[in-house]
Amino acid sequence: MGDKIRKSDLICELPDELVLKILSLLPSKDVVATSVLSKRWHSLWKEMKTFRYNDELRCGITVSKFTRFISRRSRVEILQLKLNPCYEKPINKRLLPESLFSCPQLETLILEKLSLVDVPPNADLACLKHLHLLSVRFSCEESVKTLLSICPRLEELVVRRSSYTNVKIFVINVPTLRSLSIDNSSGKSRPKGVHGFVINAHSLRSFSIRDSFSNYLRFRNMPKLVNSTVKVVCDIMI
Numbered sequence: 695m696g697d698k699i700r701k702s703d704l705i706c707e708l709p710d711e712l713v714l715k716i717l718s719l720l721p722s723k724d725v726v727a728t729s730v731l732s733k734r735w736h737s738l739w740k741e742m743k744t745f746r747y748n749d750e751l752r753c754g755i756t757v758s759k760f761t762r763f764i765s766r767r768s769r770v771e772i773l774q775l776k777l778n779p780c781y782e783k784p785i786n787k788r789l790l791p792e793s794l795f796s797c798p799q800l801e802t803l804i805l806e807k808l809s810l811v812d813v814p815p816n817a818d819l820a821c822l823k824h825l826h827l828l829s830v831r832f833s834c835e836e837s838v839k840t841l842l843s844i845c846p847r848l849e850e851l852v853v854r855r856s857s858y859t860n861v862k863i864f865v866i867n868v869p870t871l872r873s874l875s876i877d878n879s880s881g882k883s884r885p886k887g888v889h890g891f892v893i894n895a896h897s898l899r900s901f902s903i904r905d906s907f908s909n910y911l912r913f914r915n916m917p918k919l920v921n922s923t924v925k926v927v928c929d930i931m932i
Contacts, residue, residue: 714741721748725742772802795819795844801824809833810831823848829859834861850871851871879906889909891903891908891910905927
């Protein structure tokens with residue numbers, strides 16, 4: 695018992711900065727739960743700038759409450775949303791709330807297994823530098839272009855496609871992009887029609903792609919490229 699108490703005291707003696715860094719690695723629901731540990735921890739979690747929500751096992755009952763909470767935060771730098779795409783009925787479709795497009799201080803956004811319909815006209819992701827689109831469904835190809843166009847400082851983009859992804863031609867036209875990673879290797883068979891990627895990134899320095907399902911790939915305007923890994927099986931590559 696004495697050893698357990700001493701270990702607990704060691705954690706309590708850590709500076710707030712280090713504790714917050716540790717908490718940033720946990721799901722947000724677990725972070726909030728630490729508020730009952732002691733008087734010091736009661737408000738410590740409120741200083742967090744990183745929030746992670748995993749709805750994969752709970753079918754999204756509380757995601758609306760989470761997004762309302764995020765929209766009220768004065769400072770959010772990293773936001774990760776992993777939703778459950780198991781519901782395909784319109785009433786339960788896992789949509790990205792519009793309020794999350796109005797986080798001008800956001801620097802990292804990780805979206806996984808959700809639907810993004812249309813970017814609202816008041817969208818503001820002016821500080822976003824890191825964007826991960828992991829099995830994200832868009833309303834159309836134009837939605838992809840619009841999302842990327844409201845990120846004027848975007849430096850890193852990670853795209854992972856799956857059977858849940860519906861865009862046929864994924865156009866990446868980002869002049870500030872420095873790192874691009876694409877994974878389109880998950881699936882059983884190629885979808886019908888023309889599908890693939892068009893990439894135009896003048897500042898790109900690091901490029902990685904694993905693609906077994908596209909039949910059209912177009913790479914252009916990459917004069918600053920330093921590192922690249924290309925593993926593709928494709929009918930047309932330009």
